[in-house]
Amino acid sequence: MISGDSNIRVPIYGLVxxxxxxxxxxxxxxxxxxxGIEQRYHMANMLSQFCxxxxxxxxPEQVGEMDARYKLLPDSIEGAGPLCGxxxxxxxxxxxxxxxxxxxxxxxxxxxxxxxxxxxxxxTLASTYESPYDSLPEPLITIWExxxxxxxxxxxxxxxxxxxxxxxxxxxRVNILQPPNPDALLNANTxxxxxxxxxxxxx
Numbered sequence: 001m002i003s004g005d006s007n008i009r010v011p012i013y014g015l016v017x018x019x020x021x022x023x024x025x026x027x028x029x030x031x032x033x034x035x036g037i038e039q040r041y042h043m044a045n046m047l048s049q050f051c052x053x054x055x056x057x058x059x060p061e062q063v064g065e066m067d068a069r070y071k072l073l074p075d076s077i078e079g080a081g082p083l084c085g086x087x088x089x090x091x092x093x094x095x096x097x098x099x100x101x102x103x104x105x106x107x108x109x110x111x112x113x114x115x116x117x118x119x120x121x122x123x124t125l126a127s128t129y130e131s132p133y134d135s136l137p138e139p140l141i142t143i144w145e146x147x148x149x150x151x152x153x154x155x156x157x158x159x160x161x162x163x164x165x166x167x168x169x170x171x172x173r174v175n176i177l178q179p180p181n182p183d184a185l186l187n188a189n190t191x192x193x194x195x196x197x198x199x200x201x202x203x
Contacts, residue, residue, distance in 0.1 A: 009122065010146060013096045014047030014054035015086045016040055017140060018103040019062065029188065034106040034201065043103055044070055050113055051099055057085035081161040082140060083152065090149040096143060097122065102140035104188050107200060112184040116143060119177055125151065128167060129177040131184035137174060139163035141185060 018030035018040040030040035037099050040056055047054045047121075055073040056135075058066065063074055076088045082102065085129055088100050099117070101108065120127040126150050129140040140163070144152070155166050183200060 007182055010016050011052040011096050012050065012099050012117065012120075013089070013093060014044070014051035014141060015073065015085065015089050015100045016043040016054070016056045016096050016103055017100065018043075018056050019085055026135045030103040032106075032188075033189060034198075037107060040103045041067060041070060041104070043101055046108070046113065047099060047101065047103045050117055051111065052096075053200040055089065059091065064085070077156070079156070079161060082163045083163050086144060087149075087156060089115060089154055090144075090146075090152070093134060094149055095146055095161070097146060100140060100142050100144060101185065105141060106187065106188050107173070107181075107186050108141065108184045109181060111178060111183050112141070115180050116177065119175070124175045125170055126167065127177065129179045129185060130176050131185055132179060137167040137171070137176055138166060138185055139167055140187075142167075150203045 012167040017178045031038045033039070044054050044056055053071065055067065055071045057073050057075070060074040063072055066072055073085070073089055073092060075084045076091055086098065086100055097189050099113070116127060116129065122145055123144065125141050126144045129138045130136070131138045150168060151170065152163070160166065186196070
C-alpha cells in the first residue's frame with residue numbers, strides 16, 4: 001500500500017457499471033433482484049450514501065428501460081467493456097474522482113465502500129482492493145482519480161480495454177488495500193456464481 005496523507009480536493013461521484021450483455025449469466029445481471037430491488041438500482045442507492053452524485057452507466061439502447069428516477073450515463077465512447085463506461089464518465093465530468101462499481105457484486109456492503117473512501121489517497125491514480133481470489137487489483141470497485149483519465153484514454157487508444165491491466169501496469173502509482181470483507185468482492189458472472197451468492201445471502 002502507498003503511504004502518505006490524503007488531501008481530498010475533488011468530490012467523489014459514483015458510477016454503477018450496468019452496460020454489459022451478461023452473456024455468461026444468461027440474463028441481465030443488473031436486473032437480478034438479490035435484495036428486493038434490481039441490482040443496478042440497489043448499487044446506485046448504496047453509492048448515494050457516499051457520493052455527491054451517482055450515475056448508472058449503460059449502453060444507449062438501455063436508456064428507455066431504466067427507471068427515470070436514476071441518473072444515467074450512456075456510453076459515449078465507442079467500444080466494448082467496462083473501460084468505455086469509465087471513460088464516458090470522465091468525458092462528462094473530468095474533474096471529479098469516480099467510485100466505480102460493477103453491478104455484479106451482490107455482496108458489496110456499505111462497510112467495504114466506507115473503508116475504501118476512508119483510505120483513499122487522492123495523489124495516486126486510483127485506490128482499489130486486492131482481490132482475495134487472485135491477488136490482483138480489482139478495477140471494478142475502485143476510486144479512479146481525475147489524474148487517471150489521460151492514462152486510461154491513452155491505454156484505450158492503444159487497444160487496451162481491460163482496466164485491471166492498467167492498474168497492474170501502473171501498480172506503483174495505485175493505492176491497493178486489503179478488503180475488510182473478502183466476500184464483498186465476489187463477482188456473480190455465471191449461474192454457478194449466482195447459486196453461491198444465494199447461499200451466502202441466506203446464511
